[in-house]
Amino acid sequence: MNENYFYHALRIDHKICFGCTLCMRNCPTEAIRVRNGKATIYENKCVDCGECYKVCPSGAVYVAEDDFQSIYNFKHRVVLMPSVFLGQFPEDIRASQVYSVILEIGFTHVFEVEASAFLHSILSNKYIREHETKKPLISTFCPAIVRLIQVKFPALVDSLIPIKAPVDFTAIYIRKKLIEEGANPEDIGIFYITPCAAKIAATKSPVAEDASTVDGVLNMDTMYNIVLKEIKQKKEFNKNITANNDVTSDCVIFSLTNGERRLNNFKKSFAIDEIHNVIEFLERVEDDEIEDLDFLELRACDESCAGGILTCGNRFLINDRMMQRAKKLAERERNGETSRRKAIMNEREYLTQNSHVGRIKPRSMMVLDEDRSVAFQKLTKIKEIESKLPHTDCNVCGAPSCHALAEDVAFDRASMTDCVFMQRNLEKRGSLKVEESVEIMKNIWGEDKLKDYILNK
Amino acid sequence: MMHTEFIVVEGDFANAGKASSEIKKTLKQLNIDNQKIKKIVVAVYEAEVNAIAHAYGGTIFVDLDEEKICVLIKDKGPGIPDIARAMEKGYSTASAKVREMGFGAGMGLPNIKNNVDELDIQSEVGVGTEIKMIVNFNS
Numbered sequence: 059m060n061e062n063y064f065y066h067a068l069r070i071d072h073k074i075c076f077g078c079t080l081c082m083r084n085c086p087t088e089a090i091r092v093r094n095g096k097a098t099i100y101e102n103k104c105v106d107c108g109e110c111y112k113v114c115p116s117g118a119v120y121v122a123e124d125d126f127q128s129i130y131n132f133k134h135r136v137v138l139m140p141s142v143f144l145g146q147f148p149e150d151i152r153a154s155q156v157y158s159v160i161l162e163i164g165f166t167h168v169f170e171v172e173a174s175a176f177l178h179s180i181l182s183n184k185y186i187r188e189h190e191t192k193k194p195l196i197s198t199f200c201p202a203i204v205r206l207i208q209v210k211f212p213a214l215v216d217s218l219i220p221i222k223a224p225v226d227f228t229a230i231y232i233r234k235k236l237i238e239e240g241a242n243p244e245d246i247g248i249f250y251i252t253p254c255a256a257k258i259a260a261t262k263s264p265v266a267e268d269a270s271t272v273d274g275v276l277n278m279d280t281m282y283n284i285v286l287k288e289i290k291q292k293k294e295f296n297k298n299i300t301a302n303n304d305v306t307s308d309c310v311i312f313s314l315t316n317g318e319r320r321l322n323n324f325k326k327s328f329a330i331d332e333i334h335n336v337i338e339f340l341e342r343v344e345d346d347e348i349e350d351l352d353f354l355e356l357r358a359c360d361e362s363c364a365g366g367i368l369t370c371g372n373r374f375l376i377n378d379r380m381m382q383r384a385k386k387l388a389e390r391e392r393n394g395e396t397s398r399r400k401a402i403m404n405e406r407e408y409l410t411q412n413s414h415v416g417r418i419k420p421r422s423m424m425v426l427d428e429d430r431s432v433a434f435q436k437l438t439k440i441k442e443i444e445s446k447l448p449h450t451d452c453n454v455c456g457a458p459s460c461h462a463l464a465e466d467v468a469f470d471r472a473s474m475t476d477c478v479f480m481q482r483n484l485e486k487r488g489s490l491k492v493e494e495s496v497e498i499m500k501n502i503w504g505e506d507k508l509k510d511y512i513l514n515k
Numbered sequence: 516m517m518h519t520e521f522i523v524v525e526g527d528f529a530n531a532g533k534a535s536s537e538i539k540k541t542l543k544q545l546n547i548d549n550q551k552i553k554k555i556v557v558a559v560y561e562a563e564v565n566a567i568a569h570a571y572g573g574t575i576f577v578d579l580d581e582e583k584i585c586v587l588i589k590d591k592g593p594g595i596p597d598i599a600r601a602m603e604k605g606y607s608t609a610s611a612k613v614r615e616m617g618f619g620a621g622m623g624l625p626n627i628k629n630n631v632d633e634l635d636i637q638s639e640v641g642v643g644t645e646i647k648m649i650v651n652f653n654s
Contacts, residue, residue, distance in 0.1 A: 213549035341536065345556050424543040430652065433545045434581045438517055 064205070066104050067122050067258035068111060072096045075118035077503060081110035082458045086333050087210060087423070091466070092456035095504020103423045105205035106256040107333045107358045108367035121255045121368060124274040126284070129164055132247025136232055138225055138272065140171040141310045142253050142363045144383065145376040146282050151289060153301035153383075159288040161299060167232070170302060171250070173402050174227030174409065175309035179321040181413050182219050186324065186353055194327075194343060194351035195219050197318055201260035202358035203336060204418065211340050212420030220415045222271070224312065225250055225257070227409050229271040231402050249274045251281050253313075253366030256358065264415070278368040306398050307387035311380050313363035316355070324352035332360040426468075439468040448479045456502040476502060517579045523563060523590070525572035534575045535559040538586075541579065547652055554630040555584060555650050561623045562588045562646050569593075570644065583632075583651045594640035601636075602628065 070081075075096045082090040082097060089103035090110060097110070097118070111119040129135045137160055144153055160168050186195045196217045198204050207214050222230075229248050236246050250272045252258050258275045311317050319329040328351075330339050336356045342348055359365035364380065365373035390396045402409075426440075427433040440461075447460035455476040457463040466472035474480055475490065475498055484490035500508045521534040535556045542552045559575070566573045566588055573590030595601050604625045628634050633649040 212543075213552070344553075345532070345535070345539065345560070346553060347532075422543070422546075424540075425546040426544045428546055430545055430547070431581050434517075437541065437544055441517060 064101070065259050065263035066099070066101060066106055067255040067262070068099070068104065068106055068108065069120055069122055070097050070099065070110075071118045071120055074116050076116060077507070078115060079453045080113045080115060081119060083453065084109045084113045085458065086337060087206070088458050088462050090458065091462075091472075092453075092502060094501065095507060102421070103209065105202050105209060105358075106254075106259040107202040107206070108255045109333065111255065111367045121258065121277055123258070123277040123280060124249075126164075126276065126280070128274055129247055129249055132273070133245035134167065134236055134241050134247065135165045136167040136169065136236070136246065136248045137165045137276075138169055138171050138228055138232075138248060138250045140225070140251060140253060140313060140363065141305065141380060141383075142313050142366065142369060142376065143251050143278060143281070145364060145380040146278070146370050147286070147379075149379065149382075154299060155289055155295055156285060157301050158296045158299040159285050159292075162296070163284060163288060165249075167236075168302065169228055169232055170305045171225045171228050172309040172312045173224075173302075173304040173400060174231060175224045175312040175317075176306055176321075176400070177403065177406060177409055178221065178224045178227055179309075179312075179318065181221050181410060182318070183322045185219050185221060186322070192217050194348075194354050196354045196356060198415070198418075199223060199313075199318060199355070200256065200357045200359075200362075202254070202256035202333065203356045204260070205256070206333065206336070206358070207340070208418065208421045209423040210337070211344055212422040212424070213344055214340065215418055215420045218418050220418060221413050222415055223260075225261075226271040227413070228402070230412050231405055231409060233271075234405065234408065247273045249276055251276050251278050253278045253363045253369050254359065255367060278366065279370050282370045303396055304400050304402065305387075306400065307384045307391055310384040310387060314377055314380060315357060315362045317362065318355045319353070322353060326351050327353035327355070329355040329357075331357040331362050331365075333358045436468050440464045443467050443474065446474070446480075447477055450479075452478070454478045454502075473498075519577040519579075521575040521577070523566040523573050523575060523588075525567065525570065527567055527572075528564075531564050531567055532560055534563050534577070538577060538584070542584070545652075551650065551652065555586075558627045558630040558648055558650075559586055561627050562586070562648070565623050565646075566590045573643070582653060583649055585647065585649045587648075588644075588646045590643050590645075592641060592643045594642055595636070595638040595644055596640050598636050598638060 077092045077095040077097065079092060082092060086107060086109060087103045087105055089100045090097050111121065144156060147156060157168050189195060194217060196214065196219065198218050198221065204218060207218060232248060233246055237243055250261065252275050261270050261272055261275050264270055308321060315331045316329040319327050330336050361373040361377050364376040369376060391398050425433065426436040444461055444464040447464060449460050451459040455463045457466055457472065463472055463477060467474055481490060481495040485492060485495060496508055538559055539552055539556050542555065563575065570590030571592050573588060576587040578585040600606050602624050627648060631648040632651050632654055635647040636644065638644040
């Protein structure tokens, strides 16, 4: 297995987690186990999709974020705001209000991430046209999807479009502009408001690059709370501040499902959202079952970034607000009230030079061992163990399925006797004491769950 | 040596690809080259579809070791009268119904041959066909 460790923003607070198994059962890569009554994550299997966060009933799964105060380490404090952030706010709050509040709570500059989406799209489409042999080409916009392909579909890694995300382009652009205006590079702090954990992970340890383009990441729900509180408490707004207007109408909805696909005109392309849907489709793509496929836009969340785990409110409402905003912008563009040509396009050449990410490497979690003969021994062992398990996928062993337990046993991460059916059989045979079984269960589920409730009632 | 079997039901196109997909999963775990996995999957899938479309169902036997994979598809008839012709590209005996579903283009056996290292076809009209294919991992 690959030793490369990746930064993960998803964490589990063991003080809150009570070992309910919901996250473990919903994890699309079987990356979670229950140990000592708490959910724990196998870091090399986690793709930061956030399914665990979505289903956790107790709020034990959380997303690590940078301290807001860290913005004050910089003289020039830039916030990169994805369009989906504006979609959080109710209809009666205007974009200019949000801009004005952001500038009052400590930032010196606000930019909308999707300012560079148009350029991103031009470069992606060019790459797709120039790499016929690698088809179908897959978007790298969603970092959870990139990680999913690395660990689960290594054969498709070469189909990933190795172009930076819009957030990187916009960050590079702003940094250049501020330096040209005389800012000291060390004084520039660029902060990104993220709708999900995957984007944090990708920012903290870029998938194929050396350094991140942003200096910090702020969670969207945190920012939403800060901004909305200001808006609610204030009566007056600085009327001189207006929204930057640096995004075109079609790019405002870039992060929604079909956002990328709508900006190209390839013959056969698909836009698929929600990670289980994506996995199902990629199984087919991997087998070459779908012919003449040009492009795939794949997003881990249902309704794409509108369904990001750190967004506030209902994903369909967020989607609708963003669509409405795009519609209004398109009308203004048609009426000539605003230009479709944005300032960022003046830096097209510079951004293009800096557009490529390094080679994205597979880091398969499927491979049992690099050495085929060792892998074969492991595989034989797993099959043998699996054949003895009950195939109930009951989760009582602390693993998401009997297969997962068999794998854990083969890798010495668990024991056959973790299986409750195995325990009964051994007890019947007299080779395991009931007290020993209880001890095993305590190791998996913690002391509390094994308390003698019946007698103490 | 690891042995697995899959049952193929006549006319059950809806479940075509079950065996090849299971085989793919296993081979991925063994760190086999991706291109090689693809070839094996294509060959097994073709044979699976053959047994579903043309035969009265059958069984797929998979034998796997460190060096190679051997897949044997035994069907229950009707058998191939002229194997040499069946190996020609574009030759097909598929019914209109099967063709309508997008199968039966006459590329099945030639396609299998292109993707495996060894191919052996034994067939007796009225009894059935046995297709044995071997792919070496080191070749």
